[in-house]
Amino acid sequence: MRAAISLLVLLLSLCGVQTESHGTDFSTQDISNELKELRDMMVDLRVTLRHTRDDVKVLQAENVAVKERLATSETKVQVLQDTKAEMKTEVDNLKKENAAQEAELALKMDNAVHEQELAALKTRLAASETKVENLEKEIRAAPKVAFSAGLRESGEGYTRSGDNDLDLVFKRVITNVGQAYSNTTGFFTAPVRGVYYFRFTVRDDLDKNSYMRIRMYKNGQQLMRLSDYDTDDKPSYLSSGLTLQLEKGDAVNMVLPAGSRLADIVDYNYCTFSGFLLFPL
Numbered sequence: 001m002r003a004a005i006s007l008l009v010l011l012l013s014l015c016g017v018q019t020e021s022h023g024t025d026f027s028t029q030d031i032s033n034e035l036k037e038l039r040d041m042m043v044d045l046r047v048t049l050r051h052t053r054d055d056v057k058v059l060q061a062e063n064v065a066v067k068e069r070l071a072t073s074e075t076k077v078q079v080l081q082d083t084k085a086e087m088k089t090e091v092d093n094l095k096k097e098n099a100a101q102e103a104e105l106a107l108k109m110d111n112a113v114h115e116q117e118l119a120a121l122k123t124r125l126a127a128s129e130t131k132v133e134n135l136e137k138e139i140r141a142a143p144k145v146a147f148s149a150g151l152r153e154s155g156e157g158y159t160r161s162g163d164n165d166l167d168l169v170f171k172r173v174i175t176n177v178g179q180a181y182s183n184t185t186g187f188f189t190a191p192v193r194g195v196y197y198f199r200f201t202v203r204d205d206l207d208k209n210s211y212m213r214i215r216m217y218k219n220g221q222q223l224m225r226l227s228d229y230d231t232d233d234k235p236s237y238l239s240s241g242l243t244l245q246l247e248k249g250d251a252v253n254m255v256l257p258a259g260s261r262l263a264d265i266v267d268y269n270y271c272t273f274s275g276f277l278l279f280p281l
C-alpha cells in the first residue's frame with residue numbers, strides 16, 4: 001500500500017513539473033535527469049513492491065499455517081473435551097457399578113452370616129433332637145413301676161394281727177403298673193436297682209386307752225415303727241413314708257404288730273400302701 005501511494009505522489013509531481021514548464025524555462029538536460037530519477041525511483045518502488053508482495057505471501061502462508069495449527073489445536077481441544085466427558089461418564093458408571101458391587105457384597109456377607117447362624121442352629125437342633133430321641137428311648141426302656149392298694153377289697157371291718165406280727169396284705173389294687181406289688185402276699189419286690197418311694201396311711205377307730213401300731217419292713221428288717229395311744233376314744237391315723245435305695249429283688253412290706261388292729265371301709269380307703277420307682281440306678 002505504501003508503494004502505491006509513493007507511485008501516485010511521484011506521478012503528481014511529474015504533472016506539476018510539466019505544468020510549470022509552460023511558465024518556466026527548463027533545459028532538456030534537466031528533464032532528462034528528472035526522468036532518470038523517476039525511473040530509478042520506479043525501479044526501487046517495483047523492487048519494494050515485489051518484496052512487499054513476497055512478505056505478504058509469506059504472511060499469508062504463515063497465516064494459513066497458523067489457521068491450520070489453530071484448527072488442529074481446536075480439534076485436539078474438542079477431542080480432549082469429548083474424551084474428558086467420556087471419562088467422566090465412565091467414572092460415573094464405575095462409581096455406580098462399584099456401589100452396586102459393594103451393596104451386593106454386603107448382602108452376600110449378610111447371607112453368609114445368616115447361613116452360618118442357620119447352620120449352627122441346625123447343628124444345635126440336630127443335637128437336641130438326638131438328645132430328645134435318646135431321652136425318649138431311656139424313658140421307653142426305663143421300667144415303669146408304681147402302685148397303690150387299699151387294705152380291704154370289699155365291705156368294712158377290722159383287720160387283726162392276733163398273737164403274732166402279721167404281714168399286711170393290701171388286697172384292693174388301685175394302681176399296679178409294672179406288677180411289682182403282690183396283692184396276694186402284700187410284698188413289693190423291686191424289679192430293678194433304683195431309688196423308690198413308699199408311703200402308707202392306716203386307721204383304727206380306737207377304744208379309749210389302747211394302742212395302734214404299724215411297721216415297715218425291708219427284706220424282713222424293720223425300717224419304721226409307728227404307734228398311737230388313744231385318749232379321746234375317736235379314730236386315729238398313722239401315716240409316713242420313706243425313700244429307699246433298693247437292689248433288684250429287694251422286698252418291702254407293711255407289718256401289723258401282734259395285738260394290733262386296723263379298721264377300714266373299702267370305698268373310703270382309710271388304709272393304703274403306695275410306692276413307685278423314682279429312678280433306676
Ligand SMILES: [Ca+2]
Pocket residue numbers: 206230231232233234235236
Ligand atoms: Ca384317737
